[in-house]
Amino acid sequence: MRIIRNIEGDLRRFRARVVVVTGAILIAFGLLSIRLFYLQVIRYDDLNAQAENNRTAIVPIVPNRGVIMDRNGIVLATNYSAYTLEITASKVVAPLDEVIEQLAGVIEIQNRDRRRFKKLLSESKSFESVPIRTRLTDEEVARFAAQRYRFPGVDIRARLFRNYPYNQLASHVIGYIGRINTAEKAKIEESDDAGNYRGTDYIGKLGVEQSYEAQLHGITGVQEMETSAGGRAVRRLNSSQAVPGNSVVLSIDIKLQKLVEDLYGKRRGAMVALDPKTGEILAFVSKPTFDPNLFVDGIDSENWQALNESLDKPLLNRALRGTYPPGSTYKPFMALAALQTGKRSEKTLIPDPGYFQFGNHRFRDDKEGGHGMVDMYKSIVESCDTYYYTLARDMGVDLMHDQMKPLGFGQITGIDIMGESRGVLPSTEWKRTTYKKPEQQRWYSGETISLGIGQGYNSFTMLQIAHATGTVANNGLKMKPHLVREVLDVETKVSTPVAKEPVGQLPLTPENLDIIKKGMIGVNIEGTSASSFVGAQYVSAGKTGTAQVYTVKQNEKYNASSIDERMRDHALFVAFAPADDPKVALAMVVENAGFGAQNAAPIARRVFDFVLLGQYPSEEDIEAVQKGQATRPIGKPRAVANVPWPPKAAELASEEPVVAASAAERAALAAAKAASAPGAAGAQKPATRVAR
Numbered sequence: 164m165r166i167i168r169n170i171e172g173d174l175r176r177f178r179a180r181v182v183v184v185t186g187a188i189l190i191a192f193g194l195l196s197i198r199l200f201y202l203q204v205i206r207y208d209d210l211n212a213q214a215e216n217n218r219t220a221i222v223p224i225v226p227n228r229g230v231i232m233d234r235n236g237i238v239l240a241t242n243y244s245a246y247t248l249e250i251t252a253s254k255v256v257a258p259l260d261e262v263i264e265q266l267a268g269v270i271e272i273q274n275r276d277r278r279r280f281k282k283l284l285s286e287s288k289s290f291e292s293v294p295i296r297t298r299l300t301d302e303e304v305a306r307f308a309a310q311r312y313r314f315p316g317v318d319i320r321a322r323l324f325r326n327y328p329y330n331q332l333a334s335h336v337i338g339y340i341g342r343i344n345t346a347e348k349a350k351i352e353e354s355d356d357a358g359n360y361r362g363t364d365y366i367g368k369l370g371v372e373q374s375y376e377a378q379l380h381g382i383t384g385v386q387e388m389e390t391s392a393g394g395r396a397v398r399r400l401n402s403s404q405a406v407p408g409n410s411v412v413l414s415i416d417i418k419l420q421k422l423v424e425d426l427y428g429k430r431r432g433a434m435v436a437l438d439p440k441t442g443e444i445l446a447f448v449s450k451p452t453f454d455p456n457l458f459v460d461g462i463d464s465e466n467w468q469a470l471n472e473s474l475d476k477p478l479l480n481r482a483l484r485g486t487y488p489p490g491s492t493y494k495p496f497m498a499l500a501a502l503q504t505g506k507r508s509e510k511t512l513i514p515d516p517g518y519f520q521f522g523n524h525r526f527r528d529d530k531e532g533g534h535g536m537v538d539m540y541k542s543i544v545e546s547c548d549t550y551y552y553t554l555a556r557d558m559g560v561d562l563m564h565d566q567m568k569p570l571g572f573g574q575i576t577g578i579d580i581m582g583e584s585r586g587v588l589p590s591t592e593w594k595r596t597t598y599k600k601p602e603q604q605r606w607y608s609g610e611t612i613s614l615g616i617g618q619g620y621n622s623f624t625m626l627q628i629a630h631a632t633g634t635v636a637n638n639g640l641k642m643k644p645h646l647v648r649e650v651l652d653v654e655t656k657v658s659t660p661v662a663k664e665p666v667g668q669l670p671l672t673p674e675n676l677d678i679i680k681k682g683m684i685g686v687n688i689e690g691t692s693a694s695s696f697v698g699a700q701y702v703s704a705g706k707t708g709t710a711q712v713y714t715v716k717q718n719e720k721y722n723a724s725s726i727d728e729r730m731r732d733h734a735l736f737v738a739f740a741p742a743d744d745p746k747v748a749l750a751m752v753v754e755n756a757g758f759g760a761q762n763a764a765p766i767a768r769r770v771f772d773f774v775l776l777g778q779y780p781s782e783e784d785i786e787a788v789q790k791g792q793a794t795r796p797i798g799k800p801r802a803v804a805n806v807p808w809p810p811k812a813a814e815l816a817s818e819e820p821v822v823a824a825s826a827a828e829r830a831a832l833a834a835a836k837a838a839s840a841p842g843a844a845g846a847q848k849p850a851t852r853v854a855r
Contacts, residue, residue, distance in 0.1 A: 223362030226381030227323060229408030231337055231371055233417040234648055237808070239337050240372065242323045246304050248296040252284065254316030262314065263295065269310055270303050272296055279463040286344050292320065297460045325365070325459050330815045331452040333420045335480040336413070336580075336646060338370020339455030341462075359383050368458065370480075371411060371646060374580045378650050381408035410651040412658075414443035418803060419773050421810065422780075423448045426766045427753065428789030432733075433481035433625040434751035435644075436770055439633030439739060441663045442642035444578075445747060445774065449481040474729070483578070486586045486622040487752050490710030490759070491546045492737045493617030495679050496631060497554060498539050500566035502675040506557050509678050512536045519552035521612055526552050543682030544690035546707065548616050555615025560606060563614060564590035569669050570631040571641070572623055579645045579661070586627060589620035618711060628737060628750035634669065636704070636739035636748045638676055641666035680704055684742050692736065692764035694794040701775055705738030705767065707759035710752075731755040736763035740771045747774045762791045769796065777803045 231240035248270060255262055263280075266272060272295060280295045287293050299307075304319055311318075325340045343351070343366050351360050360366075361383055367373035384405030423434055427450045436446040457466050470478050479485060501507035517533035519526040528534070528548040534541065542550035555563065568574060573588025587593070591606045598604050613619035626644065634641045643664040650659045683704035687696045691707040710733045734756040739748035749767055756762035765788050772778040780788070781798030809815075 224384030224386060224402075224405040225323065225362045226383055226405035227407040228325065228340070229379040229381065229410050229653065231379070231411050231413065233413050233415050233420075235416065235418075236412075237417050239327065239329065239333065239413070239417060241326050241328065243326055244321055245297065245324055246299040247294040247320050247322050248299060248303075248307065249292040249294045249318055249320050250280075251292045251316045251318075256315050262317065266295065266314065266317065269307055270296060270299065275463040275465060278465065279461050282464060283342060283461045286342070292318070294322075294460065297322075297324070322364075327455045329417070329421075329809070330454045330456065332424065332815060333415060333417060333447070334370075334452045334455050335449040335482065336370055336415060336420075336447045337455065338372035338374075338580075339368055339458040340365045340372050341368045341458045365459075369455075369582075370580055371413065375411050375647065375650075378411060379408040382406035407653050409653055411647055412649045412651060413646055414438075414445065414648040415447060415646065416445055418779075418806065418808065419446045419770065420448065422773060422785075423766065423770060424450060424452065425785055426769060426780075426788045430756060430762075430789075431475060431481070431754040432752045432756070433485055434749060434766070434770075435482050435625045435629035436747055436749040436774075437629055437633055437644055439637040439642065439745050439748045442633075442644045443648060443663075444644055444646050446749075446770065447482050447646060448751075449479070449483070449485070451475050451477040453477040480582065481752075482625050483580065483582055484584045484624070485752075486584055486624055487733055487735070488619075488621050488710040489617035489623055489628055490708030490733065490735050491548075491616060492628065492706045492708035492735045492750070492759075493615075493621065494546065494551055495543055495635070495683055495706050495737075496567060496570060496572075497551055497563070497615055498543060498682065499635070499671070499675060499679045500558065500563065501539075501554055502678060503566060503671065504558065504562060507539060507554060509539045512538055513542070513547075513550045513553055515547055515549040517549070519549045519612070521552070521556070521609060524609060526612055539678065540682050540685060543679075543706065544685040546686075546691055551615035552612050553615075555611050555613075556608075558615075560611045560614060561590050561592075563611075564588055564593075570634055571627050572621075572631060574627065576626055576630050577643050577666075578626060579647055583626065584624055586624055587620055587622040589614065594620075617708065625750045625752060629748060632737045632739060632750055633745075633748035635671075635676065635679060636745035638673065639669040639671035641669065680742060683738075687738070691760045692738075695760070695764040695768045697795040699768065699771070701740055701771065702742045703738055703740035703771055704742045705736060705764065707764055708735035708737075709733070709757065709759050710735055712755065729755055732757050734759040734762040736760075736767050738764075738767045738771070740775060747771065756791065761794070765791075765794050768794075772796065772800065773803060779803045779806045 228242055230238050230242075232238050248266070250259070250262070252259060257265075263272065263277065276296055280293060283293045296303075299319070307314075307319060327334070327337060327339070342364055343360075347366060351357055351366075356377075359380070359382060363380070363383065367376040367379065372379065382405060385403050387401040419436070423436075423446050427434075427448070430450065432448075432450050434446060434448040435444060437444045453470055457470075462470075498507070502509070513536070515528060515530075515533040515535060515537050517528045517531055519528070526548070529546065533549065534545055534547045537545075537547045537550045539550075541547065558566075567588055573586050575583055575585055589610075594606050595604045610619055614621055630641070630644055633644075643666050645661050645664075647661050649661060651657075652659070683706055684702060686692055686707065687699075687703050687705045692705050696703060696705075712730050712732060732755070734753040735751065736759045737748075737750045739745040747770065749770060751763050751766060753762045753766075769780050769784075769788065772780070778800040779802065780796055780800055783798045784793060784796050784800075787793035787797060
C-alpha cells in the first residue's frame with residue numbers, strides 16, 4: 164500500500180509539473196505570438212522602411228551649374244569634368260601625413276596642394292571627402308587605380324569644375340564659386356532649399372555667381388541604388404534626373420569691359436558705364452582684378468595671403484564698394500540744386516579773386532588769380548571752386564543733403580549684386596549719429612564750405628555717381644541699375660528679361676536740366692576736357708574732377724612728386740553721350756593719377772567711340788592712354804566687329820602677379836595717411852586745393 168501511495172504521489176507531482184511546464188510553454192508562445200503580431204502588423208511600415216533602407220541608398224545627382232554670358236552671348240563662366248584624388252579622413256587607417264607622403268610617390272602632390280588640402284580639411288568634417296589633387300590626367304588615374312588597395316579612405320572621383328575662360332577679366336562682376344564652408348552649410352540646412360543642395364560642395368561666393376545662385380544652381384537629381392551587405396551598389400532601382408541651372412545673360416559687353424580694363428593698365432580705379440534709359444550696365448570695372456579660377460578648388464594660403472595683404476587690394480570691388488570724394492564732378496549737381504532751390508540763377512555773377520575767405524581760413528581756387536566774374540555756365544566749364552564755396556555757404560549742409568539724396572548720393576542703388584556700400588552724404592544729423600563725443604557731433608560752419616566742391620565728408624561709389632549722372636541725362640527719370648539682362652531656361656529655352664525698373668521721376672524742371680546739360684556740353688567743347696573730344700562725331704556732356712587725398716597746409720603748395728604715390732590726387736570724370744539723346748552715361752576714377760582731364764576723360768572718349776561708333780582704339784593709342792600720354796585718339800581706330808576674339812592667352816594673363824605688402828610698405832603708407840589726417844576732433848576740413 165505504501166508503494167502504491169508513493170507512485171500516486173509521484174504521478175500527481177509529475178502531472179503538476181507537466182501542467183506548469185505546459186503553461187510556461189503556452190505563455191512563452193503567447194508572448195512570442197504577441198511580439199510577432201506587434202512586429203509584423205503594428206510596426207510593419209516602420210520596419211519595412213528600415214529594411215528597405217538597409218537594402219537601398221539614395222545618391223544625389225549634382226546638376227550642371229548654369230553658364231554666365233555677356234550681352235552678345237560670349238560665355239564668361241562654364242563647367243568641365245575632371246578627375247580628383249580625394250581623402251576621407253575618417254576612413255584613413257595610417258597617420259594622414261604618412262598617407263599623403265605615400266600618395267606623393269604615386270601621383271605628384273605639390274606643396275600648394277598640401278596647403279590647400281589642410282585648409283579645406285579644417286573647414287570640413289572628418290567623414291567628408293576632401294580633394295588633395297585636382298585635374299588628374301588619364302595616366303595618373305590609371306597609376307593610382309593599380310595601387311588603390313594600398314590606400315583605404317583614398318579614392319578617385321569625377322567632379323564638375325567651374326571655369327572662367329578669361330581669367331582676371333570682369334572678375335568682380337562675375338565673381339566665383341568656392342567650397343561650402345561650415346557657416347554656409349548650416350545656413351543651407353536651415354533653409355527650405357536644403358534638399359536641393361544634397362551632394363553640392365560648391366556655392367557662389369561673390370558677384371553674379373553669388374547673387375544669382377538660385378538661378379545658376381539647378382535642381383539636384385536622385386538615384387535610388389540597391390546595395391549589398393558591404394554597402395556596394397548592385398543595381399539602380401529608380402532615378403530622377405538633375406535639372407541644369409539656368410543661363411544668366413549679363414548686360415555687360417565683355418569687349419568693352421576688356422577695353423576699359425586695358426586702358427587703365429596698371430593703374431587702380433573704377434568705372435561704371437550704363438544706359439541711362441534702361442539702367443543696364445555696359446561696363447563695370449574695378450582695377451586691379453584677380454583670377455577667380457584660383458578659388459574654384461579652394462585657394463591655397465600663399466595666393467590668399469598675396470591677394471588679401473596686397474596694398475592694391477585686388478579683391479575690393481571698387482565700383483561697388485570703393486568710396487571716393489567726387490571732387491569737381493559734384494559741381495553740376497550742386498548747380499542743379501542751386502537752380503531748384505532758387506539759391507542761384509543761371510546769370511548770377513560771383514566774383515572770384517582766386518580764393519574764398521571764410522573766417523580765418525582762405526579756401527584757394529584751382530586757378531591762381533581767379534576766374535574773374537563767374538556765372539553758372541562758366542563755373543561748370545572752367546570748374547571755378549570759389550563759385551561753389553559761396554554756394555555751399557549759402558545753401559548749408561542740410562539743404563545740400565536734401566537736394567543730393569534724391570539723386571542717389573549716399574544711398575543704396577539696389578543693383579542686383581550683393582555688397583554695395585552706401586558711402587557718406589553728410590548732414591548735421593549724420594554727424595550726430597556717427598560720432599560719440601559731443602565735441603565731434605557738432606557741425607562746424609567751415610566744414611560746409613568744402614562740401615560744395617565735392618570734398619570734406621562727401622564719399623560716394625562710382626556706381627552712385629554714374630547713377631546720378633544717368634538720372635540727369637535721362638531728364639530726372641531714375642532707372643534701377645542692373646548687371647543681368649535676362650535669365651534663359653535651359654530646358655524650355657524661354658528667356659525671362661530683367662524688368663527695366665523705374666525708381667521714380669525727380670521733380671527737376673526741364674529748364675534747369677537744360678542749363679546744367681549746356682554747361683556740361685561746354686566742358687567737352689571748350690572746357691577742361693575739350694582736348695579729349697577733339698574730332699568726336701557726336702556731342703557729349705561731361706565734367707572733370709580732381710579729388711584730394713592729401714591735405715596741404717595753407718602756406719604750402721601741392722607737389723605730387725614729393726609725396727607717396729598713394730596719397731596723390733584722384734582723377735575723376737563723369738559724362739554722357741550723345742548729349743541730346745543719351746545712350747551711355749558713366750562715372751570713373753583713376754586713383755592717385757592727378758588731373759581728371761589728363762587721365763580720366765581720355766578713357767571716357769574711347770568708351771563713347773566704342774558704344775556710339777563701333778570703334779576700337781589702335782594698339783598705340785591704348786598704350787599711350789595707359790601712360791596718361793594721350794587725350795584725343797591717335798592712330799587708326801579699328802571696327803569693334805573686326806577685333807579678334809577671344810583675346811590671346813598672353814593678353815588675358817597680362818596683369819602682374821599680386822605681391823603681398825611687406826611690413827615696411829604698410830608702415831610707410833600708414834605714416835603717410837597719418838600725416839594727412841586732420842588734427843583736432845571737430846576741426847574744419849577745408850579743401851585747400853582742387854584741380855580741374
